[in-house]
Amino acid sequence: MKQTDNRSTMVLVVLSAAFCVLIAAFTFEWWGVPKPLPPIPLVDPKFLETKTWRQSYADLISLEEDVDHFDCYICHEEDKKSVLKFDANHRVIIPEEHEDIVMGHGTHGRNNDCFNCHNDKNLLLLQARGIESLKMENSTPLCGSCHGPTLRDWEAGSHGRTSGYWDRSKGPYKKQDCVNCHDPHSPGFPGRRPAPAPNHLRHVSAPSAAQPSTQH
Amino acid sequence: MNADPEKNTNDKPKEMDRRSFLGASAFAGVGLAALAASLKPLLELDDLTSMEKFLQKHYKELSPDDMAKVLKRIEREVKDEYGVTPDVKDLKPMDGVEYVYALNLTRCIGCRKCVHACAAENNLSRDPELQYIRVLKMPHGSLDVGKSNHDYNPESVPEKDHFYMPVQCQQCENPPCVKVCPVNATWQEADGITVIDYDWCIGCRYCQAACPYSARHFNFAKPSIPKERLNPDMAYLGNRPRKMGVMEKCHFCIQRTRVGKYPACLEVCPAGARKFGNILDHESEVYKILTTKRVFIQLKEELGTSPRFFYYFDV
Numbered sequence: 435m436k437q438t439d440n441r442s443t444m445v446l447v448v449l450s451a452a453f454c455v456l457i458a459a460f461t462f463e464w465w466g467v468p469k470p471l472p473p474i475p476l477v478d479p480k481f482l483e484t485k486t487w488r489q490s491y492a493d494l495i496s497l498e499e500d501v502d503h504f505d506c507y508i509c510h511e512e513d514k515k516s517v518l519k520f521d522a523n524h525r526v527i528i529p530e531e532h533e534d535i536v537m538g539h540g541t542h543g544r545n546n547d548c549f550n551c552h553n554d555k556n557l558l559l560l561q562a563r564g565i566e567s568l569k570m571e572n573s574t575p576l577c578g579s580c581h582g583p584t585l586r587d588w589e590a591g592s593h594g595r596t597s598g599y600w601d602r603s604k605g606p607y608k609k610q611d612c613v614n615c616h617d618p619h620s621p622g623f624p625g626r627r628p629a630p631a632p633n634h635l636r637h638v639s640a641p642s643a644a645q646p647s648t649q650h
Numbered sequence: 651m652n653a654d655p656e657k658n659t660n661d662k663p664k665e666m667d668r669r670s671f672l673g674a675s676a677f678a679g680v681g682l683a684a685l686a687a688s689l690k691p692l693l694e695l696d697d698l699t700s701m702e703k704f705l706q707k708h709y710k711e712l713s714p715d716d717m718a719k720v721l722k723r724i725e726r727e728v729k730d731e732y733g734v735t736p737d738v739k740d741l742k743p744m745d746g747v748e749y750v751y752a753l754n755l756t757r758c759i760g761c762r763k764c765v766h767a768c769a770a771e772n773n774l775s776r777d778p779e780l781q782y783i784r785v786l787k788m789p790h791g792s793l794d795v796g797k798s799n800h801d802y803n804p805e806s807v808p809e810k811d812h813f814y815m816p817v818q819c820q821q822c823e824n825p826p827c828v829k830v831c832p833v834n835a836t837w838q839e840a841d842g843i844t845v846i847d848y849d850w851c852i853g854c855r856y857c858q859a860a861c862p863y864s865a866r867h868f869n870f871a872k873p874s875i876p877k878e879r880l881n882p883d884m885a886y887l888g889n890r891p892r893k894m895g896v897m898e899k900c901h902f903c904i905q906r907t908r909v910g911k912y913p914a915c916l917e918v919c920p921a922g923a924r925k926f927g928n929i930l931d932h933e934s935e936v937y938k939i940l941t942t943k944r945v946f947i948q949l950k951e952e953l954g955t956s957p958r959f960f961y962y963f964d965v
Binding site for chain 2: 600
């Protein structure tokens, strides 16, 4: 009888010692607080921008911005015909007044003549094959005079950017013009830096070039 | 104490002396203290469900009055947490509308702007990061998602000899995720959008396992959204802030599309690769695309999920 009493006391003492250790462990977090992960930086707001990367002449007019750059006769003389100069490879020589222009329209430099698109008699107008001369702000039919299938797709809404309301009865809808996304002198869509890659796998493993895996 | 019950049965009950009482009390005290210490993490729970929320009915059983109260409660909760008064709406599907998304694989340049515009519009957790859209990079001439990469980070996109395929919820006509939900917390609406009632979800993640597109995401931690980036334009089934332990997924920006606007991923796409609209309207962009363009795939169409998300090519 005495022996069982002693044994139960022993058990209780050992148990309470274990509990004390647990109390201390829970209270002081002996197994260590997990190291907080480095915060994920917020994405640069430039990646949330919904504007097109370039503005058309029509946009500039409607925003009442400075369009002097488009007034050819500030420099050109009205009654003097502009003459194009070509180099030995028959590539048009860009005068230094127009050095911001990169001639890159068409593969193999085939579209290499300013007056393929500009009216040579009135520089304020655009000129295309088979259609009347167009005002500068109405350039889409000019592009379409060569790029027929793309114009067809653009009209149907399958090419190009749209914004606003899909339900036309509820609000305005805007279809961007060709020149909002394509530089007419060099219309290839420019490359850009992509927005940050996802971070969501970093909890599992983050193998990167900077930190080689220590597993082997 | 209970150390010797077998002895007490035949004798008269033994009285406890002072010494053993004190000893037993000390043991009990230590035990209770250990229990309390082990429950310490409960102190860090600040996001307890209110009684009002606990007693809330299923979305489809809420009367308009109930819904008004629920929206008030959500407004209050958002105000308390973010200091912004949101405009929370319960938007219903429009009549004669079925949404379809079409994505032009020829045009997508893989810039991931859609991923981040989606996070901003839909109040997705920024840290830990949760994203509805994944942009897969694949080599030309193949369409093997197993060989795709979503961690690309070059100086400039698009990269030579590669194309990009953004994947998000495909809004299936035959959604496997809805079938497996044990509590009907997710369902397909009349306009084709599969939605989740975040207040009804129990977080079992069956739907995540059922989805062949990895389009459903679980909030393992409390979502964190910087106050200044919270979008106050909210919908009950859409972008209202979620809590820890519930699922979420792309809902075609329900707070935008059900008032007639384009989704946020479409608005931000610099290449015009994303197209959205009502397939029942024969004048809509998506109708023209699906009837005239080379619509190449519905992703994993052999599974019979019949996505409302189509990938197409320019000829």
